[in-house]
Amino acid sequence: MTLKKIISTSLILLFFGVLPAQNVLQKANTFINSLSEEIKSKTLFNLEDSERFNMNYVPIPRAGATFHDFNETQKTAALDLLRASLSEEGFRKSQEIMELEKVLRIIENNDADKMPDGRPRRDPLNYHFCIFGNPSKDKPWGWRFEGHHLSLNFTSTDGIISSSTPTFFGTNPGIVRSTEYKGKEVLKKEAELGFSLLHSMTPEQLKTVVFTDVAPHDIVTTTDRKVKQVEQLGISYKALSKAQKKTFMELLDLYMNNYEHEFATGFRDKINKAGIENLTFAWAGSLKPGKGHYFRIQGPTLLIEYDNTQNDANHVHTVVRDLTNDYGEDLLKAHYAKDHKH
Structure with a gap:
């Protein structure tokens, strides 16, 4: 059975309720x-x-x-764990990003470009699973799924997913221009809503929204374990019109909807408690698609970055960072403090 068939079969099972979407602990141990x-x-x-x-x-x-290491049973179990840790939409994006490796292998046409183990650098099977700690209801543990253009990091405390950040999705090509995948754009909605919000701004608002006409070459947080101080720029949510606020929330929800439902609900609550009015939207670079551009949503607990500058602005990097709880560090401290008292 191919990886594609395993994915398709598992999605059918999920649709009919055979695979509980939230039982991450069970899936991890399986x-x-x-x-x-x-x-x-x-x-x-x-x-x-x-x-x-x-x-x-x-x-x-x-x-x-x-x-590459797994037999068919292990592949299915691995994908079940990934699916249980994300929403259906987040899972779909992860699988489509992996498929883009096939596109890159074709359009780059460079069979000599190999990894140190001799496998092709562009490889939809070269995605890695790591489990950290022993999956348990009583003790914290975590896991990661990572490879080219994916870094999905999960932490569980008290039997639930307590952190799903950093969350990185990337696409190259951003829009596929050739091959049988022509027209595919995995992160299309992110781009469309970002530009829709930008283009709704008045000339006066744009003076606040656009902080530079040159976009950064990549997300500014890169792979930092902790987000360094990132200046909060752009226009505040409270300065937006009613229609602009609606678009802003659609964009924010698009990112939240990649997560498993219970975690997404908690993450939204955390953002709301910190104050939606304290969020800002900032833009850098071109005001039109086709040239390098970048935007971010930022607040006391949240940073979302979207960058499309590489490969003639057809190569997207986007990340979500919880500024207080990446890798579950804040909740892990609280957990250990509670255990110490006992």
Whole structure:
């Protein structure tokens, strides 16, 4: 059975309610129990291991087992864990980003470009699974799914997903111009809503929204474990018109809707408590598609970045950072403090 068939079959099962979408703990243990001791040695790490913070989104050697290591049962279990950790929309995007590796292999036509292990650099199976700690209701643990243009980081405390950030999605090509995938644009809605909000601004508002006419070459937070001080720029939510506020919230919800439902609900509550009126929207670069552009939504607890500058502005990087709880660090501190008292 191919990876594509496994994905399709699992989606059918999910639709009919056979695969509970939120039971991450069960899915994690099913996945671990399916692995041989050899594969476990590649996959399992201590929760405190520094590897947990080794985020990256370019095609480099990584820790963790990949689909190349798995038999069909293990592939299915791995994908079930990923699906349970995301919304259906987030899962779809992750699979389509992996498929873009096939496009790059065709359009780059460079068979000599290999990873150190001899496999092609562009490889839809070269995505890595790492489990940190022992999946349990009582003790914190985490896991990561990562490869080219994907870095999905999850932490569980008290039996639920307590952190799903940093969350990185990327696409190259942003819009596929050739091959059988021509016209595919995985992050299309992000681009459309960003430009829609920008183009709704009055000339006076644009003076506040656009902070430079040259977009940064990449997201400014890159792979930092902790987000360094990023100046909050742009127009505040409270300065928007009613129609602009609606578009702003559609864009924010688009990002929140990538997450598993219960986590997304908690993340939204956290943003609301910090004050929607304290969020800002800022833009850099071209005001039209086709040239380098960048936007961000920022507030006391949240930073969303979207950058499309590379490959003639047809190469997207976008990330969500929880400024207080990336990698679950804030909730882990609270958990350990509670345990210490007991």
